[in-house]
Amino acid sequence: xxxxxxxxxxxxxxxxxxxxxxxxxxxxxxxxxxxxxxxxxxxxxxxxxxxxxxxxxxxxxxxxxxxxxxxxxxxxxxxxxxxxxxxxxxxxxxxxxxxxxxxxxxxxxxxxxxxxxxxxxxxxxxxxxxxxxxxxxxxxxxxxxxxxxxxxxxxxxxxxxxxxxxxxxxxxxxxxxxxxxxxxxxxxxxxxxxxxxxxxxxxxxxxxxxxxxxxxxxxxxxxxxxxxxxxxxxxxxxxxxxxxxxxxxxxxxxxxxxxxxxxxxxxxxxxxxxxxxxxxxxxxxxxxxxxxxxxxxxxxxxxxxxxxxxxxxxxxxxxxxxxxxxxxxxxxxxxxxxxxxxxxxxxxxxxxxxxxxxxxxxxxxxxxxxxxxxxxxxxxxxxxxxxxxxxx
Amino acid sequence: xxxxxxxxxxxxxxxxxxxxxxxxxxxxxxxxxxxxxxxxxxxxxxxxxxxxxxxxxxxxxxxxxxxxxxxxxxxxxxxxxxxxxxxxxxxxxxxxxxxxxxxxxxxxxxxxxxxxxxxxxxxxxxxxxxxxxxxxxxxxxxxxxxxxxxxxxxxxxxxxxxxxxxxxxxxxxxxxxxxxxxxxxxxxxxxxxxxxxxxxxxxxxxxxxxxxxxxxxxxxxxxxxxxxxxxxxxxxxxxxxxxx
Amino acid sequence: xxxxxxxxxxxxxxxxxxxxxxxxxxxxxxxxxxxxxxxxxxxxxxxxxxxxxxxxxxxxxxxxxxxxxxxxxxxxxxxxxxxxxxxxxxxxxxxxxxxxxxxxxxxxxxxxxxxxxxxxxxxxxxxxxxxxxxxxxxxxxxxxxxxxxxxxxxxxx
Numbered sequence: 001x002x003x004x005x006x007x008x009x010x011x012x013x014x015x016x017x018x019x020x021x022x023x024x025x026x027x028x029x030x031x032x033x034x035x036x037x038x039x040x041x042x043x044x045x046x047x048x049x050x051x052x053x054x055x056x057x058x059x060x061x062x063x064x065x066x067x068x069x070x071x072x073x074x075x076x077x078x079x080x081x082x083x084x085x086x087x088x089x090x091x092x093x094x095x096x097x098x099x100x101x102x103x104x105x106x107x108x109x110x111x112x113x114x115x116x117x118x119x120x121x122x123x124x125x126x127x128x129x130x131x132x133x134x135x136x137x138x139x140x141x142x143x144x145x146x147x148x149x150x151x152x153x154x155x156x157x158x159x160x161x162x163x164x165x166x167x168x169x170x171x172x173x174x175x176x177x178x179x180x181x182x183x184x185x186x187x188x189x190x191x192x193x194x195x196x197x198x199x200x201x202x203x204x205x206x207x208x209x210x211x212x213x214x215x216x217x218x219x220x221x222x223x224x225x226x227x228x229x230x231x232x233x234x235x236x237x238x239x240x241x242x243x244x245x246x247x248x249x250x251x252x253x254x255x256x257x258x259x260x261x262x263x264x265x266x267x268x269x270x271x272x273x274x275x276x277x278x279x280x281x282x283x284x285x286x287x288x289x290x291x292x293x294x295x296x297x298x299x300x301x302x303x304x305x306x307x308x309x310x311x312x313x314x315x316x317x318x319x320x321x322x323x324x325x326x327x328x329x330x331x332x333x334x335x336x337x338x339x340x341x342x343x344x345x346x347x348x349x350x351x352x353x354x355x356x357x358x359x360x361x362x363x364x365x366x367x368x369x370x371x372x373x374x375x376x377x378x379x380x381x382x383x384x385x386x387x388x389x390x391x392x
Numbered sequence: 393x394x395x396x397x398x399x400x401x402x403x404x405x406x407x408x409x410x411x412x413x414x415x416x417x418x419x420x421x422x423x424x425x426x427x428x429x430x431x432x433x434x435x436x437x438x439x440x441x442x443x444x445x446x447x448x449x450x451x452x453x454x455x456x457x458x459x460x461x462x463x464x465x466x467x468x469x470x471x472x473x474x475x476x477x478x479x480x481x482x483x484x485x486x487x488x489x490x491x492x493x494x495x496x497x498x499x500x501x502x503x504x505x506x507x508x509x510x511x512x513x514x515x516x517x518x519x520x521x522x523x524x525x526x527x528x529x530x531x532x533x534x535x536x537x538x539x540x541x542x543x544x545x546x547x548x549x550x551x552x553x554x555x556x557x558x559x560x561x562x563x564x565x566x567x568x569x570x571x572x573x574x575x576x577x578x579x580x581x582x583x584x585x586x587x588x589x590x591x592x593x594x595x596x597x598x599x600x601x602x603x604x605x606x607x608x609x610x611x612x613x614x615x616x617x618x619x620x621x622x623x624x625x626x627x628x629x630x631x632x633x634x635x636x
Numbered sequence: 637x638x639x640x641x642x643x644x645x646x647x648x649x650x651x652x653x654x655x656x657x658x659x660x661x662x663x664x665x666x667x668x669x670x671x672x673x674x675x676x677x678x679x680x681x682x683x684x685x686x687x688x689x690x691x692x693x694x695x696x697x698x699x700x701x702x703x704x705x706x707x708x709x710x711x712x713x714x715x716x717x718x719x720x721x722x723x724x725x726x727x728x729x730x731x732x733x734x735x736x737x738x739x740x741x742x743x744x745x746x747x748x749x750x751x752x753x754x755x756x757x758x759x760x761x762x763x764x765x766x767x768x769x770x771x772x773x774x775x776x777x778x779x780x781x782x783x784x785x786x787x788x789x790x791x792x793x
Contacts, residue, residue, distance in 0.1 A: 007481040009507070009554025010462045016545035016558055076543020076563030083523040083542060086664050089677055094546050095522035111649065118645065141652070143645035150642035157646065184620060185516060185552035264478075338552055339636045341481055427683075442758045444751045446722055453726045454692045468757055494756045502757035527678035537682035540669075573689035582693045582726075588718045588751055589762070 006342025015334045015346050018354040019327075020070035023362055025176045025198065026326040027067045030366075032173035032199070033206010034060040035109070035165055037233070042162040048232040054116065054379030055217070056210045061109050062369035068101060070362055073353055093179045104172045108165040114139070115158040117377050122146045135376070173202040180329060187262035188333040193251045200244035205322035207237045208290075212315040213370070215308065223380075227304055231297075234311050237318070238294040245287055248325075265340035273335050273343055278328045286321015290314035425576050430531040431597040432570055433625035434584075435604055435613075436506055438632075440591035443468055443504040448488040450586030454571065461557040462486040463568040464508040464583055471634045472500035479634040505628070505635050506592060508583070509534060509555040509568035510616060513623030517547040517556060526565060532597075532625070533572050538564045552620045570594075595627070693721050694731035702734070706783055713784030714763075723747055723782065744776040 004013055038056035040046040072078045081098075088095035114121075122144045125136035174195035180186075181194025211233045218225045255263060270278055293314040297307055331346050349355035443466055451457060451464045466487030470480040484491065487504075494502060511534050518526050518534060525541035528534050541564035548556045548565060559566040571581035579585070580594045595604040607613070607629075614631040615624040628635075674680025699720040700707040710716050721727060723742060730737040754764040765771075771779070779787055 007467075007483070010460075010465050010483055010486045011548075011557040012554045013460075014557075016548045071544075074544075076545075076558060077541070080523070080540070080542035082667070083525075083540065085660070086668050087524050087672060087677070089522055089524045091519045092522040092546070093520060094544065097522070106653070114649065141645060141648040143648055145642060145645055147642055150645065153643050153646070179546075183516075183520070183550055185550055334549075338554055339481065341478070341636070439759050442751055442762055443755075446750075450693065450721075450726070455689075470757075490750060491755070491757065493753070502755075503759075504757065524672070524677040524679070527676055527682075529683050530675050535682065535686055537679050537685075539685070540679055540682065569686055569689075571691075572683075572686050574691050574693075574695075576687045577691075579691065579693075579695045579697075585693045585695055585719050586722045588722045590717055 003345025003347075004342060005344075006337070007339060008337040008342045008344050009339060012334075012337055013344050015331070015344070017330055017334060018074060018346075019331075019348050019356070019359045020074045020354050020362070022323070022327045022330045023070040023359060024067065025173075025180075025330070026205070026323050027063050027070070027362075027366070028176050029173055029198065029202035029205050029322065029326070030209050031060045031064045031067060031104075031206070032169040032202040033204065033208075034063065034210050035169045035206070036203050037207050037210050037236070039162050039166050039169075040236070042159060043166065046232065048228050049236075051226045051229045051380070052210055052214045052233065054377075055214055055374075056206075057109065057113050057116070058373045058377065058379055059210055059213055059366075059370055060206075061105075061113060062373055063366045064101075064105055064109060065369055066362060066366045069365070070359075071097075073358060073362075093175075093182045096175065097179075100168075100172055100175055104165075104168050108161060108168050112158055112161045112165060113377070115154045115161065118154055119146045119151060120377065169202075170199055174199045180333070185338060186333050187260070188266055188336070189329065191251060193247060197244070197247045197251065200240060200247055201322050201325055203240045204237065204244050205319060207233060207240060208315040208318035208322075211237065211311060212319065215312055215315075217374075221380075225308065227307070230311055231307070234294055234297060234307075234314070237314075238291070238298055241287070241291055241294070241318070245291065248287075262340055265336050269332065269336050269343060273345070274328055274332050277324050278332065282321055282324035282328055286317055286324050290317045290321065293317075427530040429598060430575075432532050432575060433511055433595045433597055433604075433627065434508065434570070434581075435593040435595050435607065435627045435629065437591045437593070437629045438503055438505060439630050440589045441466070441504040441506055442589055442591075443487060443491050444588065445487045445490045446586040446588060447506060447583035447592060448486050450582040451568075452488070454574075454582035455569070457566075458560050461559070461566070463555075463566075464506060466491075467505045467507060468502065469505060469632065469634060470494075470500055470502050471632065476634055501632075503632065505631075506583075507553065507555070507616075508626060509570070510553055510622065510624035510626045511568075511570060513625060514621065516550040516552065516620070516622055520546045520550040522546065529572070531576075533570045533575075534567070535569055535572060536565050536567060538562060538566070541565050552617050552622065553624075597625070690728075692726040692728045694726075694728045696720050698731040699727070709781075709783045713786060715783060715785060742782075744782060748776040748780075748782075 034056045037049065038053050038060065041049050041053045072081060075081060084095060084098040088098065118140070121136050121139045123146070125133060125140050125144065128136055177195035177198030180189040180198075181191050183189045211230060214233075215225055215230065255266070290313075293310050296302070297310055302310070334344075335346060336343050348359075350357065352358075445466060447464055448462065448466060451462075455463060457463050464486075465483055467481050467483045468487070468491050470482075472480075482491065491504075511528075511532060513528070513532070515528060515534050518528055521527075522544065523540065523542060524537075526534065526536045526547055538559075543558060543563045543565065545558055545565065548558060556565055556567045558564070571579070571583075574581060575594060581592075584592045584594045593604070596602050597604065604627075608627065611629050613627045613629055615627060616631075617624070617636060669679045669681065671680035671682075672678065675683070696719040703720075706720075710718075724739050727737065727739055730739055749767050752764055754766045758764055776782075
């Protein structure tokens with residue numbers, strides 16, 4: 001009945017966290033990763049990645065705007081979610097989400113983007129007509145001061161915001177990892193490594209995402225891809241991925257070697273119900289394959305065309321792999337019984353509020369947001385396009 | 393023996409009035425109830441459980457528990473001496489309609505384990521609630537405020553015993569209340585009331601006259617998953633090591 | 637002073653934050669339930685609401701208040717500690733208004749075996765019978781009175 005093998009506690013048969021809760025860490029991970037890539041240029045002065053700086057910020061913002069939606073749709077009573085702000089429970093790992101989210105959205109991302117774009121916003125508010133003019137006017141907050149001095153102040157403040165933003169991005173996503181890692185009842189989740197693994201996998205997915213989006217938008221706009229930029233991004237992706245993979249393997253080896261009371265059950269699950277999504281997709285297709293591909297680009301000299309193709313393929317596989325990782329954490333953690341005596345099955349719904357169409361829509365929604373944001377606040381100007389055209 | 397309501401009132405005014413308040417469920421009905429004077433829990437006497445499922449049915453009748461979800465359920469263990477730590481466990485429909493019969497030649501031992509919320513003193517479920525919609529009452533019962541719960545199901549994940557579920561219609565967390573509406577009025581829980589063998593006993597640890605004190609002194613008593621350090625206070629007499 | 641003027645737009649942004657925070661505090665004042673925090677980090681009134689749920693099982697005390705004769709019959713027998721509603725089911729409505737609900741007549745063929753059908757899983761000292769060859773289809777109550785099931789003539793059980 002209901003795809004149960006062995007024994008489940010009767011209330012465990014139906015999963016309470018669906019594919020939408022898979023999307024939540026996936027999307028916040030993309031946010032954190034994209035922001036950290038942006039901070040490379042700003043704080044660590046990696047000039048090569050400059051062409052993606054603004055794009056990375058806008059990507060982070062569009063994904064962050066979508067991040068709470070899967071949570072809201074999953075709640076039994078979404079109308080009660082403001083209680084998280086009004087009466088946050090100090091002992092709950094989840095209670096701070098609202099605050100961390102708002103802090104990251106307003107104090108870090110929106111503020112940094114506003115500071116960076118303020119000159120463009122003011123100029124456009126002067127230039128545009130009609131509704132657009134009104135929108136830009138509102139965005140200026142009624143100040144059209146773009147004197148040399150004020151822009152210099154923006155530059156300095158923006159640097160500080162980015163500096164604060166890095167630990168904030170770590171907080172945002174490490175904290176998502178803690179939501180899972182702190183559940184002692186669930187041995188698949190309960191691990192102090194969980195927040196760290198989440199942070200590094202977030203960086204991996206965010207970097208891959210911005211890389212793919214940068215290459216795709218260049219193609220769509222008919223501009224040349226700045227190879228120096230993508231080469232650098234791919235290098236960072238490769239090294240972060242190695243750290244991420246090492247951490248995950250450390251967790252795995254530790255579990256296998258310790259072989260505690262839950263091991264027999266989890267091991268069986270990984271070899272059966274999770275085999276495809278964990279071994280095949282996450283580790284094989286989504287981790288080892290892109291790692292090998294990226295390693296090839298690091299040790300050999302390939303043509304520009306070959307590198308582009310490899311980067312695009314590796315980036316796409318990485319995004320699939322990290323999604324599989326979130327899936328295996330969230331869904332995998334509910335497939336086995338806490339009695340360690342049985343397993344249940346998860347079937348993605350179709351016409352439910354938490355079904356597959358909703359999940360797909362929520363995955364695509366950030367791209368729509370990004371499109372609007374790019375129209376409103378173009379991350380490239382003619383100068384940088386020209387710079388891209390001339391190449392390095 | 394047919395008494396009209398009027399006759400009943402004349403014969404037994406005190407009892408009748410008390411019962412009327414129980415039905416109406418008004419807080420004033422229990423004027424002598426002080427939360428700080430109680431610390432509720434339960435004793436499960438495994439050697440007495442016959443797996444009849446009375447408790448499961450009683451709980452569903454008393455608390456409108458939806459089909460397929462359980463505030464209490466009964467598991468039947470089959471432990472073979474070759475594989476002590478990996479028992480065969482079944483709980484068909486929570487044991488609501490009893491259990492299938494066993495062929496005599498099946499080796500090993502069999503026993504029933506009734507399960508319910510352990511009303512943990514250090515409950516992981518109330519710890520993780522982000523909004524304060526579930527809590528331990530001052531008299532030691534883990535309750536859900538269903539008007540405040542937003543249905544995030546984090547508590548369901550945090551319970552090591554699988555005692556919580558999301559109510560399919562109300563879309564909020566639901567669980568055993570230890571029949572809080574009964575115990576605060578001097579009644580026992582529905583499951584204890586319906587248990588024919590006394591395998592389940594409501595316990596008030598703050599009541600010095602409760603037989604539990606003598607029982608705990610003289611029996612080998614255990615709680616479920618003590619390694620979880622949840623402060624579980626549903627006590628199991630003669631709990632087998634294979635139970636989880 | 638010009639530094640201050642050139643940072644004016646930052647103050648506007650900060651002003652938005654302060655404004656939002658004040659609105660948050662005001663709204664919070666109104667929407668948090670009054671009894672929240674009365675006993676702990678939860679709505680104190682919830683305890684009373686849960687305590688106010690209606691009961692369906694009357695409890696054996698309520699039964700015995702009227703049916704003293706049955707209580708006497710049970711006393712000293714093997715079923716002395718089996719509460720009335722364990723077999724008769726929840727009868728709170730009947731206890732509230734005896735005329736409104738008449739308890740259904742019970743089918744001993746179903747009821748007795750629910751507990752007493754033989755199974756190796758049951759405790760060894762619990763009386764169990766194989767219904768088929770125990771009585772050859774004779775109803776249980778022919779020999780055993782449910783309220784005091786021991787056999788009349790010095791029965792073994």
